[in-house]
Amino acid sequence: MTPRDPGHDGPLLLGVRHHGPGSARAVRAALEAARPSAVLVEGPPEGDALLPLAADDRMKPPVALLAHAVDDPGSASFWPMADFSPEWVAIRWALAHDIPVRFVDLPAANSLALAEHAAKEQGQAGRAVDPIGILAATAGYDDPERWWEDVVEHRGADGRTADPLASFAALAEAMTALREAHGDGGHPQDAVREACMRLQLRSARREFGDDVAVVCGAWHVPALAARTTVAADRALLKGIPKVRTELTWVPWTHRRLARRSGYGAGIESPGWYGHVFAAQDRPVERWMTKVAGLLREEDRHVSSADVIEAVRLAGTLAALRDRPAVGLTEATDAVRAVMCEGSDVPLDLVRDRLVVGEILGEVPDSAPAVPLQRDLDGQQRSLRLRPEAREREVDLDLRKETDAARSRLLHRLRLLGVDWGVPVAGRGSTGTFRESWRVRWEPELFVRIAEAGVWGTTVLGAATAKAEADALSVPSLAGVTALAERCLLGGLSDVLPVVMRALADRAALDADVSHLADALPALARSLRYGDVRSTDGAALGEVAVGIAERVCIGLPPACTGIDADAAAEMHGRLDGVHTAIGLLTGAVGSEGPADRWADTLRRLAARDAVAGVIRGRATRLLLDDGRLPGGEPARLMSLALSPGTPPAEAAAWIEGFVGAASGGAMLLVHDERLLGLVDGWLTGIPAGEFTGVLPLLRRTFSAYEPGVRRALGDLVRRGPGAGSADGAGGSPVRGFGEGLDEERADAVVPVLRLLLGPGTPADRAGAV
Structure with missing residues (x-):
């Protein structure tokens, strides 16, 4: 099977994996060779009006088309694209060559309305087929990602092959065999989508001729090449529900392109793929240099010799494994062995920061947005609180006007359900003048903002209206x-x-x-x-x-x-x-x-x-x-631990009095009277009852820090009063006195002055 409709000069069907640098380069090469009259890309047709924004210099992938229902903004879908996404490359190529480009798929108005029904069908259909996994297993690979790299990303992915369409023909043939064996592959809604695609493809051929190009998921190529009637396709679309929708471009992140984020078309390593796509010249050397820079920022010693050795090792591993080029597996193994000294701890940082990545795209201001989003964008700029994909902590001093305004903004957004920032315990967190926040911008927050737009057009107005409604309903x-x-x-x-x-x-x-x-x-x-x-x-x-x-x-x-x-x-x-x-x-x-x-x-x-x-x-x-007077704590403890008190009740009293959360360990270390009472009670518990109270005691004392437990052990081993100035034998057990020991307090003052630094005598006196 060829990428064109068999039997005549039909459309150019370019089946791709949605995010892959090899597919993206191959698509660009195929478009350059074929010079189609129009380009059709898998996506919602309502987004056609937004396509020209892809040519804006201020549009920086990763980005996504966001569609949400007007009456229910929480019902939303995303169509993400990165620099290395074949669809994005096709859109940019068409715009650069002044060639018409359109989206061709089921409209978002229908797909959003069908979402709930499709979820039920998916649960009934069972597990969906993974085409890449099946092809990889057939070829003898245990890792679908590695198979894809070997056959697509590394072989002829630079677009300089004799026939730029050969890889698409081979992939189309493989997908045809899979569709014959597995039908819809556990995706019953695909029949509706593909019928809609065929109808739109026919319309484009009538307008632009037969030499149009279609960039879509490889799984759909056999369905688009199939011979069907217009009546049959329209019958599949008859009666499907629809809702009013709005679409816009929104920034996306590499992290949300990752499969582990839950994204259905996700990939394992968006950061690596982005690097391979951008660094066509000596990609392995540039990757190792990037890894070395990250590790050096984390105070790990990585020399230039380490970079050279890692590059050599990665190349050697690729040769030993009979791979056409160094892949992520070889690069990761080399980094672990050479730069991480065999440890997975720094390697996890490399995976998180570089292999997955923390890039957040940008969208120009001319993109449509709900008024609430516009107001938030303006406040983010004026307060210099830039949204970032990387999680970071922000400390705010509420005595400063800008920091106080930032705090109000984050709290108002939380009230609206837009959790851009989450309060955390930080430096000075017990005071009123400081706040610490952990902030990270996630693409889903655009949906939350659209939902919150029903409350008002500004953050202040929306938060006020939401709070008023909550006050009456909580x-x-x-x-x-x-x-x-x-x-x-x-x-x-x-x-x-x-x-x-x-x-x-x-x-x-x-x-x-x-x-x-x-x-x-x-x-x-x-x-x-x-x-x-x-x-x-x-x-x-x-x-x-x-x-x-x-x-x-x-x-x-x-x-x-x-x-x-x-x-x-x-x-x-x-x-x-x-x-x-x-x-x-x-x-x-x-x-x-x-x-x-x-x-x-x-x-x-x-x-x-x-x-x-x-x-x-x-x-x-x-x-x-x-x-409590000086002897009152010991008296109350004596009563609680008296022989007439059930051991379980006494153990519970100890948990409340000297539990680790309340700093009880240090209380026992410094007040040997109380420690002696606890020790005496413990040694007096009958053997038959000790087992019953052991879990309670373990819960109390096991939470103490190891150093404190050692100190308590030493005190118990020495016996009450052994360390007192009066010596052992009949000497009073030390405890907290009722008055202040001024001699001991004065000894602390010089250390406090060193810690507090220089200042006026009055300042130091007030601080002490």
Whole structure:
């Protein structure tokens, strides 16, 4: 079979793999040789009006056609293209030679409407056929990628073969055999697509003559060359649904071209293919130089001699494996052996950064876009917050106007469901003046922006409208408090009255102390933003204080007589409320909430019916806040670990008091009185009961850092008081005193001054 319709001079059918440098170069060579009257490319016909943008110098692949339903923007499809995509090469060639170029496939209006139905059919049809995998296995290859490289990418891929159409004829013949054996290959919707392609191909032949060229997936070539009637093709298309659609070009990434991203036509190594396509002169040498540069940026020593040796080794491996040229497998093996010293750790970096790649394409401003996208583009430029495919962390100082505006933008986008950035714990994350974000731009975010466009034409307007709607629909009190926090973070002052009314209403009606405890932390955090973000937190403060009062009253009864699972949940709420009370106390300028919370913790610590993990945690929180006299912690521990206490309950108390998350390890290291009590309790557990409490103990102590565990072991081995100034035998066991040891504190001051650096005496005194 030839690429042309058999029996007469028909269209030039160029079957390709959608992303491959060899196919792309072969397509260019075939078009140069055939000089067709028009070029048809697999893609949605609604995109024809957008094709001239491919010739714009500001259009930098990888890019993709994005089609979404007007009434349901979340229903969307992408048609990605890279520099090395045959379709992109064909489009650019046609535009450069002033030859008509069109898309030829099922319209996006139909394909989007059929998407749900097609997914159901795909599930019924079973596993789809992998044509490349079958051909590779038939040829005796266990790796389809390596087979494709050997027969297409390396052999005659430079386009300088005697017959530039020979490879297309061979591939068309192979696909014809596969279609005869496997039918639609598990793609039942292809029959509809191919009928549409044939109809459009007939229309193009009537307009431009028979010498048109079609660039499409090789799998479709037999169907396009088949003899069918117009009536039969129209019958296949009769009655298929359609929706109103909009199309545009959007930037794409090499990472989203990778198969591991879930892209159906994905490839293993878009970064490598992009390099092979661009570096036709000495590609292996240039690749090894690129790898060496990346590793040097990561402080790995890679010399010029290493680059030369890696090139030689890759060539030797290709010869030993009887390959026509060095492929990615040989290049990777050489890099591992020479530059990575046999380790896969730096090699994983090479795979991620270079083999897959982090390139993000660009689209000119003249491309159509929803108004919300236009507004976002303008803010990204004005705030110098450029979208990038590579994940990176951004630290923001909210005292700076630009950084504060960046923070508001990222928070507003998150409220709209556009998670360009995700907050992370970073330097200064516990303060109010700093934020850390992990940002990465993914192509799917364009769909999220299209979806969010129903709320408004600007980021501010859309976020405000979305927050107002959420305030009326969020069912839980915690959900409303979280929304209030996000509105403050995003600077959505206009919607705050609506959110506050909803918050007050829900708080008044919700009597579940668990819900109140869950809601309080977000409210307390929100109150911190008044100084930095110039927001009025008075109304929030009133609601927060009222909720805190109700939590203090209702928490002790709620923690009484509960099982282990409920106790674990309450343990987490206890920590959240404790942190929130601290923030609330500072925000309202009164110690009232803190004093009432301390009374609540005392009731929890002293009530026997409260679960052990909660009593232990309450005791620890009181100790940390300095609200227990010097001997009180030891007395409470003695009661909790008394012989009459069941071992499992005592172990739970220890988990709450000295768990690793609360820094309990260092407490035991520095207070030998408490360590002695724990040691005495452990050694006194009957052998028959020790096995039952061992899992609880292991959960508590195994989380300690190794160095801390060694220190505790040394202290236990020496025995109580062995290291005290008074010596062993009858000497008091060391512990935290009630007063300040000024001599020990003064010894720290010189070190602090060195750490803090130079400054005025007043500055240093204030810092210390």
